[in-house]
Amino acid sequence: MTNRKIEFMVGLFVLAGILSVLYLAIQIGGARFFGRDSYTLQARFSSASGVNAGSRIEIAGVRVGTVKKVELNDKFFAIATLELPKELSLDDDTIASVKTAGLIGDRFINLSPGGSGFPLEPGDTIVDTESALDIESLISRFALGGIDEPSE
Structure with missing residues (x-):
């Protein structure tokens, strides 16, 4: 026994x-096995380098969503599809910026909510965006003498 x-x-x-x-x-x-109450927005960037599906979305340093996909549109802009919770309401003057976590960390999208009073609807596009600073191009411009010096 x-x-x-x-x-x-x-x-x-x-x-x-x-x-x-x-x-x-x-x-x-x-x-996720059960659907979460969320909606999607799109953000149009001239360069979304380093942002991939699954990248985080933050507001004031707090993770609020994830990037579903990043694709190129017919006018050569990067369109990032953002998945955000339903309880988060953003206005149409929200700014989406590509940021880097740390010096050589991964990239994420930071949202700076606006205050216009006109909320974005699901599927709308955020057009006020800032691409990440491209350090490689700055270094190459500096090393190859591409930066203009002030004239006397």
Whole structure:
């Protein structure tokens, strides 16, 4: 009888371990099985370099959403599709900026809410955007003498 009890306890322990690993995998992977109340907006950038699907969206340093996809439109602008929670209402003068976390960190989109009083509807496009500072081009311009010096 004690052998059966030990096998039962080991079975429960293994089952709890498998469930724990599955839970952690889902949490880390960001998978969702039930739909979250969210809506999408688009942001038009001249360059969205470093921003990919899954990149975070922040307001005042707080993560509020994720980037669903980034694609090129027919006028050669990068269009980022942003997924935001329903309770977050943004005005049409919101500014979307591509920022870098740290000196060489990953890129994310920072939203600076406006105050116009005209809310963006799901599917609308944020046109007030700032692309990331391209350090490589600045260094190459400086190294190759592309920066104009003031005339005397």
